[in-house]
Every structure is written in structure tokens, then in C-alpha cells.
């Protein structure tokens with residue numbers, strides 16, 4: 001057994017080296033190879049984690065939340081294993097452990113923090129026996145548009161019902177997530193305070209119109225975004241649970257966001273070096289996890305203040321003194337949030353949107369019509385929209401029908417030319433939005449032209 | 462004044478198909494044709510005789526069942542309006558619903574509205590991908606592109622197809638037909654959504670709606686550079702480019 005474990009680990013490591021030589025980032029190849037040689041490799045490696053496995057799942061915010069948790073645990077003095085962005089299927093998770101193991105298949109760590117694809121959750125949970133599971137939100141992804149979301153959630157429900165000892169950290173504001181509390185013994189909820197709930201913007205991409213338990217329609221008294229808000233079932237008693245960790249309205253100041261977070265009748269001030277309601281949710285998920293694991297609140301808050309975004313999660317750069325933002329877009333809810341961000345940044349700006357329809361992006365891009373680009377129609381201070389990627393022309397059509405004047409829209413197929421065109425626009429800021437497979441090339445090309453801003457220093461302002 | 466009737470927008474708002482409403486409305490507005498949208502939910506009253514364009518999209522099983530029950534109650538009224546030349550576009554699940562029945566893989570038969578002569582049966586394999594079709598609109602042959610994603614395979618009876626498949630699957634992946642057409646009712650599997658990119662179809666529908674109200678239905682041309690470019694991307698990919 002030990003021999004098979006060593007062989008599988010070694011083969012995985014060789015594969016990792018080869019993948020790196022071929023220039024493939026975030027590859028799951030080491031996991032594929034190791035699992036092929038020894039299907040039990042993941043369970044064997046996981047069993048050596050000293051304190052426990054933490055899984056972060058949900059549609060949006062997995063990467064950010066799991067990175068925040070890993071960083072928080074590290075700053076509290078623990079050794080942590082983390083899987084890489086996007087490598088969130090069983091192979092990617094296995095790859096993370098193979099990378100962390102030594103040549104004898106030994107692992108020395110306190111926690112493993114794993115972001116896991118919703119659909120892979122049952123399988124990964126079965127093999128890793130998690131102690132704590134964080135669920136961020138459930139939205140329909142572009143790949144998942146024909147009722148499969150319901151199936152995915154029902155599999156997660158079943159997995160939890162079979163393992164009621166798992167501790168859950170759940171988003172109270174998402175009814176699709178909050179329902180999961182019924183299947184385990186211990187749940188902590190996080191959410192945004194009701195009074196900061198605003199008018200339903202992005203109302204077109206709402207997922208949960210019906211109660212997950214009785215099928216009656218849900219009534220909302222306020223929305224944060226998409227179906228996230230303050231809800232109550234008109235048929236049974238299901239309603240938004242009272243959060244254990246709740247954030248009051250966040251104030252945006254420059255490139256940072258400040259919020260007051262209530263936990264056990266204490267109020268802690270949290271400063272995030274990033275923007276957007278969805279990032280506040282991610283930070284709340286991480287903070288709540290920290291509290292469940294007994295981390296000191298001040299340490300947890302400080303670590304969130306030093307968070308650096310992973311690629312594409314609202315990265316900040318500078319180009320000749322001009323702020324430049326890069327953000328991943330992959331579904332209507334996330335895209336609407338990115339658009340809100342364009343408005344949070346007052347002043348003029350140029351906007352770049354790259355849409356690809358490769359396997360990893362989803363071949364069907366009709367979800368672009370579920371994004372509320374109509375909010376851009378009357379906006380004067382966004383000066384130009386440069387559309388690129390394989391489906392740049394389609395994006396231009398969408399903007400035109402949203403009411404953006406055609407003279408502001410250009411289609412530039414070549415990514416490099418499109419990027420230069422945007423950076424050299426007349427606006428005071430530049431916003432780059434890209435789907436998954438467009439993100440890496442855009443980031444690479446941007447990096448040659450810009451400098452990363454000191455967002456961490458900004459947190460102290 | 463043209464009145465657009467958007468059926469069940471609160472149920473069927475997740476498939477990008479609201480782009481069809483947006484395209485129809487915008488292309489009227491850009492030409493100065495007054496237009497308004499009436500959103501009609503389950504149980505809400507609508508007079509099909511008084512509307513000019515009806516859009517029916519598709520949904521997941523649950524939504525599909527709800528809208529089928531509701532439409533069944535309006536069947537006679539809808540049928541009368543269709544015979545009278547009502548312009549209608551039905552996509553995917555909405556298309557299937559207008560036919561005689563849908564047969565599931567388990568052999569269960571779910572009755573449709575029976576307004577048009579075709580039936581649909583579930584296939585083992587989902588038909589997914591880019592699609593191009595050739596259709597005749599007012600004596601003109603046009604190419605339309607879109608994205609299809611359906612498990613149901615539709616077989617036409619005594620009714621003409623909407624178009625001929627150039628690349629992709631279409632109704633069933635076998636007989637080369639795509640969609641169905643009866644009077645001013647257009648049925649198709651093309652998502653994308655279909656109307657924004659395929660301006661010839663959108664304008665044809667607007668023209669038919671105007672003609673039904675006794676106007677000449679001749680529309681002034683618009684600048685369709687972006688739309689044509691978006692279509693060309695798909696046609697090139699399917700090796701149909703010029």
C-alpha cells in the first residue's frame with residue numbers, strides 16, 4: 001500500500017513538472033495521473049491532515065473565499081494546503097495534495113482548504129470527509145441552464161443528509177443555500193443587514209422564485225443582488241435565518257471597502273482591499289469560518305484586510321497613473337455585480353469586454369442577454385466599449401440593443417490591439433472584463449503594460 | 462402602436478430569450494414605430510386579438526408544466542388569433558408545447574396544445590451546438606444562425622418546416638428540417654437568442670405585424686454591421702462563410 005502511494009505521488013509530481021514545462025497553469029494533470037495509478041491516493045493523503053478538511057462550494061466566490069480562509073488560517077499560525085484556482089474537480093483537489101506531499105507520500109499540514117465545484121461536491125466529500133463546508137451561493141452557470149442546478153443542489157442535500165456531523169457555514173441571504181441547514185446539526189449563517197438591502201437591481205437573473213420546501217412563491221422585502229436578500233415563504237415557515245455573523249452597510253472609500261461586522265454581540269470593523277457586494281459576502285463567509293474554528297476575531301479581520309485577489313477577481317493595476325481593473329465574468333449574477341462596480345467607480349472610464357465560447361467558458365453565450373446591460377444605456381461617463389474575444393461581435397450586438405450608442409462600441413478581434421485601444425482611451429480609468437479562457441491571455445498582456453497597485457497599503461488609508 | 466405580448470417572463474427569464482423581445486422592440490423604436498410590451502404571467506388576462514406579436518420561450522420541466530396548464534385554458538382564444546394571422550415566435554420548449562404531444566424516454570406522453578401538427582419525442586442524446594439554417598422569408602432566401610440545445614426531437618406532420626439545416630441538428634438531426642411554420646407562427650430551436658443577430662427575421666416579423674394592422678409593412682433599412690459580423694463568426698466556424 002505504502003509503495004502504491006509513493007508511486008502515485010511520485011508520478012503525479014513528475015506530471016506536474018511536465019505540465020509546468022509545457023506552460024500549463026493550474027493543471028489537474030498530476031491528479032489525473034496519481035488517481036490512475038492508485039484510486040485511493042486522495043483518501044490516503046487526506047487522512048494525514050491533522051485538524052480537518054474545509055470545503056468551499058457554490059457557484060460564485062469559491063476561489064476568493066477559500067483563499068481568504070487559507071490566508072486567515074496561515075496568519076493564525078496553521079499549516080494549510082489549498083488547491084489552485086479553477087482546479088476544483090476531484091482531479092484538481094488530488095493534484096493539490098500530490099503537490100503538498102513529499103516523495104514518501106507524507107503530508108504535514110493542519111488544514112486543507114479546498115474549493116470544490118458544486119457538481120463534484122458529493123464525490124470529493126466522500127473521499128475527503130470534510131469537517132466544515134462553506135456554501136457561498138447558487139446561480140445558474142452558462143453550462144447549467146436546463147434545470148441541472150436543481151439536480152446539483154439535490155445531490156448536495158443528499159450528501160449532507162448522509163453526513164449530519166459536518167459543520168456548515170451558509171449564506172443566510174440565499175434561500176437555495178440556507179435550506180441546507182435542515183440536513184445537518186451545526187450551522188452558522190452569515191448575511192448582510194436588512195437595511196442595506198436595496199431595490200431589486202439585476203432582478204432579471206433571479207433564481208429562487210419558489211420555496212425549496214413547499215413550492216409556494218417566496219416574498220422579498222429587500223434584495224442585495226440577484227436572489228440574495230430578505231425573503232420569506234408565503235406557504236410554510238421557511239424564511240431567511242437570523243445570521244450569526246452580519247455585516248452592516250459597506251462604505252466604499254477609494255479602492256477599499258469598510259464594513260462593520262456583528263458577531264456574538266460584538267462589532268468588529270473590517271476593511272477589505274477590494275470592492276463589490278459579492279466580495280463582502282466572500283469576506284463574511286471567511287470570517288464566519290474563522291469564528292467556527294476559534295480564530296481570534298482581530299486576527300481574522302486583519303488577515304481579510306491584507307487579502308490580495310487571485311487573478312481576475314477584481315485585480316487592480318496602474319497604467320501611466322490610471323487605475324486599471326480586471327475582473328472575471330462567467331454568469332449573469334457575476335456580470336451584473338461587475339457592472340455595479342463600474343458605477344461604484346465614478347468618473348470617466350473605458351470598458352473592455354472579451355467573450356470566448358471555448359469549453360471552459362461554455363459554448364452557449366445566450367446568457368449575455370440575461371445580464372442587465374440596459375443600466376449602461378444612459379451612462380455618459382463610460383466613454384468607449386471595446387469588444388473582443390471569439391464572440392466580441394456578439395457582445396457588441398448586446399450592448400447596442402441595451403441602448404449603448406453604437407459610436408461608442410468597437411469590435412477589435414485581436415486581443416492585444418483591443419487592450420491597447422482600451423488603455424489608451426480618454427477615460428480616467430480602464431475596466432477589463434473577460435470570460436474564463438480570455439482572462440489568462442488578457443492578464444498576461446496587461447501585465448506587460450501595467451504595474452500592480454499597492455492595494456494592501458490602500459487598506460491602511 | 463404595436464403591442465408585444467411576452468408570455469410568462471417571470472417563469473422563462475433564464476434562457477437569454479428575452480433578447481428576442483429586446484430586439485423586436487428596439488428595431489421598432491429605431492424606426493419610430495410606436496411599440497409597447499405587455500408581460501403576461503400565469504392567470505393574468507390577455508386578449509390575443511388585440512396584440513401584434515406573441516413570444517413564447519422555453520423553461521425547465523417545472524416551468525414548462527406550469528405554462529402548459531395556463532396556456533391550455535387560453536387555447537381557443539389563441540387558436541382563433543393564429544387563424545386570424547397573429548404573428549408569433551415560439552422557441553424550443555415553447556415550440557414543443559404548440560404541437561400534439563411530447564413523449565419522454567420512459568414512454569410517458571405529455572399532451573401539447575395541439576395547435577400545430579407535429580410531435581416531439583425525447584432523444585438519448587442532447588442536440589447541442591452552433592446551427593445555421595436557410596429559410597425563405599417573403600420570397601427571399603436568408604441564412605440564420607443560432608445555438609441549439611434540446612433533448613426533444615421534433616417530427617413534422619402536415620406542416621411546413623421553418624427552414625432547412627445547413628449545419629447542426631435542427632428538428633431531429635435526421636430529416637434536415639428546422640422549426641415549423643404555420644401562417645404567421647414561427648417555431649424554432651434556435652437560441653442565441655435568435656432575433657438580435659438574425660435581423661432579416663426580426664424585420665420580417667415586424668413587417669407582418671404591421672401588415673396585419675393594414676399598414677404597408679415596408680421598413681426602412683438600419684445599420685446592421687455588428688449583427689452581420691456576429692452572424693459571420695458562426696457561419697465561418699461552420700464553414701459556410703463566403
Ligand SMILES: [Zn+2]
Pocket residue numbers: 211212213214215216233234235236237238
Ligand atoms: Zn415554503
